[in-house]
Amino acid sequence: MGEKKRLILEEKLKEGEDRRKREEEKLNEHQRQLEQEKLARAEAELRFEEEARLREAEQQRLRELEDLQKQLEERLEAESRAKRDEEIVRTLQSRLLEEEFQKREMLENIQVAIEESLASERQKRENLGKYIHQSVFLWS
Secondary structure: OHHHHHHHHHHHHHHHHHHHHHHHHHHHHHHHHHHHHHHHHHHHHHHHHHHHHHHHHHHHHHHHHHHHHHHHHHHHHHHHHHHHHHHHHHHHHHHHHHHHHHHHHHHHHHHHHHHHHHHHHHHHHHHHHHHHHHHHHHHO
16 A cells, blocks of 8 residues: 555656646746746837837928928018019009109190290290381381
């Protein structure tokens, strides 16, 4: 019977040893998985931080582009206003120039009328002078 007990004990010891090895393997497997998960988590955190930096850089670039677009739109609006103002000034200058031409033409017509009137008056005086001279000559 001693042999039987010894065999049973050896078998139980072997079973215990096998169980301990399985438990140890499970523990090692869990530790390896935990290390892999820690590594994966650290990598994910690094990727997340990098993505956050990239998003912040992208948002900054977007803000810069929006500011640039706003400046360009303001410049375009200012240029459009300046062109409208220039067109208004050209229209007014053209109108003033036309008015000046009309005034000049009117003054030239007045000058011609005055010159004609003066010539007519001279002619009348000459004729009157000749008439007076003849009358005086006839009366003498």
